[in-house]
Amino acid sequence: MRINSYILILTFLCLTNIQSQHKIYVSTKGNDANLGTKTTPLATLIGARNSIRKLKKNKTFQEQGVIVIISDGEYSMKEPLVLLPEDSGTAEYPIIYKAEEGATPVFSGGKKITGFYENEKGLWETKISESLYYKWKFDQLYVNNKRAVLAKTPNNGFIKIDSVSQNIWKQGSSRIAEYAQQIISLKEDGFDLLSKIKSEEIKNVRFKAYHKWDYTLRHINDIDANSKKIVTSGRGMKPWNPLKNDRRLVLENFEAALDAPGEWFLKDNGTLLYRPLEGQMIGSTEVIAPALENLISIIGNEKNNKPVEYITIQGLSFKNCHYKIPSTGAEPNQAAAKLNAAIMFENAKDISIINCEISLIGQHAIWLGKGCHNSLIEHNYIHNIGGGGVYLGDFKPLKDDLHTHHITVNNNIIKSGGQEFPPAVGIWVGHSSDNNISHNDIGNFYYSGISVGWVWGYKLSLAKRNTIAYNHIHHIGWDLLSDMAGIYTLGDSEGTIVENNVIHHVHAYSYGGWGMYADEGSSGIFFKNNLVYNTKTGGFQQNYGKGNTVKNNILAFAKKYQLQCTVAEEHKSFSFTNNIILFNEGVVLKGAWDEVVADIEHNIYWNTNGNDYDFNGHTFKAWQNRGFDKHSFIINPNFKNSFKTDFRFENQKSISKINFVPFDYSKAGVIGDKEWKKKAKLSNLIIENFEYAVMNNMILDPERG
Structure with missing residues (x-):
């Protein structure tokens, strides 16, 4: 009775707090000079914020x-x-910014571009006065x-590099020269377009080069x-x-290259050119150039240890955020970690x-940077x-109040990044601990789905006790970059658990394309109850690390190798037990298996295509x-x-021999109603293009480093 009475009192107090909330209204028909009532609403989020500040200063x-x-x-x-x-x-009294019941307000950081006409070349053309008079430039454009x-x-495709020579102008103290010149000789024909570039245009031309897991974006000095x-x-x-x-590379941002439907180019004189797609009409086409480089910044006072606290943003849509390409371009950095975010904490x-x-942004979506904790990213x-979806933590192992921890990233759809x-990756965890990343659907990325840790080797890492569970990660890598995985880890990660995830369709240009990848120094991680299938080079790979456990997983249908390990060390690298390895092509093991110190026991191996079992050059008996x-x-x-892809069991006669415990892999991925789950699915066109890229890549089989 006392407990029931306490619950009734607590419920009454909560309802009283909700009812006592001061309400401020925002409308597209509002004005920031208004009071912010329902009949006299404000016009902007900033107007609402300022109104709250005034309320707090009011003594009454x-x-x-x-x-x-x-x-x-x-809202613009x-x-x-x-x-x-x-x-x-x-x-007790949080601040909440939320959509009205049944509403879907959209906040755009872009500018609508109008005034188009069709010129003599069939291009849409308009003059942007801000670009002409104020040199406003943008690096992304959104059409419909x-x-x-x-x-x-x-x-389509790429120009291939023949050779590169480098002149170091300033070495500095790092292994990477502070300043250098690269002269890139190209193999392919196709310079007919480059010969049409005017000398005054060269400063705008950029190249994008794809190499291993990285990407270089640079301006060109000369051609x-x-x-x-x-x-x-x-x-x-x-x-x-x-x-x-x-x-491989592509060249971009010059007028002569404006030769395919859907392409655009902004001239130095403020003229925007667009070659329309079939069926597009000027009068019914919306063209938006992103202007703002950030949409929301939630920034506490680091110096005085005064964080921003207890704020909720709910039911709002944000789009058209600009990422401005620096004059120095973008030097290669793993996971595109040096970008900013549209929403920054x-x-x-x-x-x-x-x-x-x-959506429709040039950089990462959300970044909870240094000094963030006890926060929630859910159902977005x-x-x-x-760039990427959700990024947590910092590049450095910051401690105390600057350490990022206890963030929940749950039930989000993160796709086409x-x-x-x-x-860029779907979810990135740097030096951040005790996070729960669960029930997310991550699809259609060119590098890894989830990346955890930011230390190469055994140096200090604060990426501890993270839980990566019940995520659905798929259609990762394509044939663009290499050395990636559905779930990728780095450094000492004691207490980190990777469990009950479903990972499939992971491919790579050359080497790599794993389901789960314990890269340099990955240690103390427990991989269990994961279903991985349709990868290029294996369900699991460990480069080097110590004390990892791989148990009770289903690893199926890798194309080249089912399992890989790269470096053998004196300590025990991992244990691999109670797993099922299923395949119909390729070998079972590839790498440093003959020297690795590992417990490998109580597993099932089954080749659905015959009796060929290659354990790193050994028969099964020789391997035993x-x-x-x-x-x-x-x-x-x-x-x-x-x-x-029905990995349920007809019976448990075989799996009982290795004490394999069945798990319900259908629970992975987003949870909610049918519409939410439907939204997570990739289009048939993306899936078909992925399959084509994989097929073509395997025919060419580019074993490139």
């Missing part, structure tokens, strides 16, 4: 929560919403809510069309991942982003993004004689229909 204002209710419509943002410590709520293509050559060379300068090439023979806690949509639809910066898999079996695991 009693402490209470504030809810900003935003009506339907499209003239500046980012910046929330500082004085904009905080409290645990789709990303248009900056004029490039070739339109020699006759010798097929381009000259560029910037930082020196990374010795471990340079531009070299057979790397620093020194913030108890912040929630719920049921929002983020993040798609068509230039890396559209401007291919190395080396001390591995002595209590493992070559036996049919009796899946119901693995060829149609």
Whole structure:
């Protein structure tokens, strides 16, 4: 009775707090000079923020929560919403910015471009006065809510590099020269277009080069069309991942390349040109150039240890955020980690982003940087993004209040990322701990789905005790970059658990394309109850690390190798037990298996295509004689229909021999109603193009480093 009475009292107090919330209204028909009532609404989020600040300064204002209710419509943002410590709520009285019931308000950081006419070349043309008089430039363009293509050559495929020479002008103290010149000789024909570039245009021309897991975006200093060379300068090439023979690139941002439907180009004189897609009409086509480089910044006071606290943003849509290409270009960096984000947090806690949509941006969607904790990113639809989805933590192992921890990233759809910066990932965890990343659907990225850790080797890492569970990760890598995985880890990660994820369709240009990849120094990670299938080079790969556990997983249908390990060390690298390995092509093991120190036992191996079992050059019996898999079996695991991705069991006769415990892999991925789950699915066109890229890549089989 006492417990029931306590619950009734608590419920009454909560309802009283909700009812006592001060309400501020925002409408497309509003004015920031208004009072912010339902009949006299404000016009912007900034107007609402300022109104809350005034309320807090008013002595007659009693402490209470504030809810900003935003009506339907499209809002053009003239500046980012910046929330500082004085904009905080409290645990009892939070500040909430949310959509009105049934409304889907959209906040755009872009400018609508109008005034187009069709010129004599069939191109749409308009003059942008801000570009002419104020030198405003933009690097992305959105047409009818789709990303248009900056004029490039070739339109399909790549130009291949023949050779690269480097002149170091300033070495500095790093292995990477501070400043150097690279002269890139190209193999392919196609310089006929480059010969049409005017000398005054060369400064605008850029190249994008794809190499291993990285990507270089640079401006060009000079072009020699006759010798097929381009000259560029910037930082020196990374010795471990340079531009070299057979790397691929495209050239972009010059008028002569504007030769395919859907391409655009902005001239120095402010003239915007667009070659329309079939069926597009000027009068019914919306063209938006992104202007703002950030849409929301929630920034606490690091110096005085005053975080921004207890703010919720709910049910809002954000789009058209610009990423400005620096004059120095974009030097290669793993996971595109040096981009900014459309929604940026620093020194913030108890912040929630719920049921929002983020799309049509040039960079990452959300970044909870240094000093963030106890926050929630849930049920958001993040798609068509230039960079990655959700990034957590910092590049450095910051401690105490600057350490980022206890972030929940749950039930989000994150798809079609890396559209401007291919190395970007769906979810990135740097030096950040105790996070829960669960029930997300991550699809159509060119690098990894989830990346955890930011230390190469055994140096100090603060990426501890992260839980990566029940995520659906698929259609990753394509044939663009290499050395990636559905789930990728780095460094000491004691207490990290990777469980109950479904990972499939992971491919790579050359080497790599794994389901789960424990890269340099990955240690203390427990991989269990994961289903991985249809990868290029294996369900699991460990480069080097220590004390990892791989248990009770289903690893199926890798094309080349089912399992890989790269470096054998003196300590125990991992244990691999109670797993099922199913395949119909390729070998079982490839790598340093003959020297690795590992517990490999109680596993099932089954080749659906015959009796060929290659354990790193050994037969199964010879492999057992080396001390591995002595209590493992070559036996049919009796899946119901693995060829149609039904990995349930007809019976448990075989799996009982290795004490395999069945798990319900159908629970992975987003949860909710049918419409939400349907939204997570990729289009048939994307899936078909992925399959074509994989097929073509396997025919060519480019074994390139």
